[in-house]
Amino acid sequence: MRLYIKYLSIHLKSQMEYRTSFLLMSVGQFFIPFMVFGSLYFMFQRFGELQGWSFFEVALCFAVIHLAFSLSECFARGFDSFSSLVAGGDFDRLLVRPRSTALQVLGSKFEFTRIGRLLQSVIVLVWSVSNLPQIWSLPKLLTLLLMIANGTIIFTGIFILAATFCFWTIQAIEVANVFTDGGREMAQYPLNIYEKWVTRFFTFVIPFGCVSYVPLMYVLDKREGSMFFPMVITFGGVLFLIPCLLIWRFGVRHYRSTGS
Template sequence: MKLYFKYLSIIFKSQLQYRTSFWLLTFGQFFIPFSILAAIYFKFERFGQLQGWGFFEVALCFSIIGMAYSLSECFSRGFDLFSSLVAGGDFDRLLVRPRSTIVQVLGSKFEFTRLGRLIQSLIVLCWSLSQLPIVWNVPKAVTLVLMILCGTLIFTGIFMLTATLCFWTIQGLEIANILTDGGREMAQYPLNIYQRWVTVFFTFIIPFGCVSYLPLMHLLGKAEGSDVLYMLMPLAGALFLVPCLLVWQIGVRHYRSTGS
């Protein structure tokens, strides 16, 4: 982890060499998601509710997923851009270094401008929480934090899986965006508005439902059960990372240099 934070420091300092560009990109990332939030607002302004969900309830789901995705994009960007390492033959250098390839790929790229999107999601989170009658206690507060952190792990796992494909395809596949960008757009809404197979897939295969929909229902008083059970539910996001790491190791073992 000392090496990881060293990477973090070096890349942050390098991006600040062009301060105007850095801050303009950060502000851009701050304002872009407002168009999506505006679309959600006007939808509820027109129809009132969506499968029993109100605007601020969906806005809370939107902000949680937005924060998770922003954190993952900021700190896991190396996997998202991994195809360039394979295509250019630069992954060979990572293999001969006496450190984990995962740490090195994670440290190869950070996108600190995504913090603008994170701040925007944080504002929406605070706004929606102020408008919802949630009775807070310690388990619910911990649940909310775990929803964000474990959601970040799910997106990181998806980035890792799409990066692993590059060991066979060399270039990244656009179809992988179905699970990254598509997963983000889908998870910003409660899962019960979709068909049943979508709900099952994104609960038991890719556990977005365990870090957003099911704990959110408990926070909003739409589901009964033990606070501890719902507090532990987001940890499915951490478990999802385990098979992603295993698939990555399989990909590394089957890697053949491009010869660049």
């Protein structure tokens, strides 16, 4: 952790050297998802509800998934831009260092300008929670925090899988965006509005259902019963991350230098 914090400190200092650029990029990042949320707002203004879900309930789902994606983009950006390390031969240098390659790649790049997206997601989160009085209990607020952490881990796992393909393809494959950007757009709505096979795939294969559906049902009192299962299922992201790291290790063992 000391090494990771050192990486983080170095990148923060380098990005803050150009503060005006950092501020402008952060403001731009604030407005990028603004239009998406605007379309969500106007849709509910027109139709009132979405299969039994109110505006503030879906807004909560929106805030959780975008907050998780922004955190992952900020702190796991190294995997998202990993193809440049492979194509330039710089990954060879990481292999001779006495530290985990996953840790080094994780600390190779941070996008602190994502604070703009984080800020917008936090604003939407606070606004939606303040209009949903049933959430105001310690177990539900704790579940909400676990949902955000779980989503961050899931997006990080997808970035790791996409980076692993670079060992064979050199460049990142665009299909990975189906599960990162596409997954974010899909999971910002409750999963039960989609076809059953979509719900099952994004619950048992890529477990966005552990972020934006099952625990959300408990938090919003749409599911009766014990709080134990909804809180436990928020750890589904950890179960997803473990095979992602194993596949990463498999890719590292089969890596062949680009010869650069």
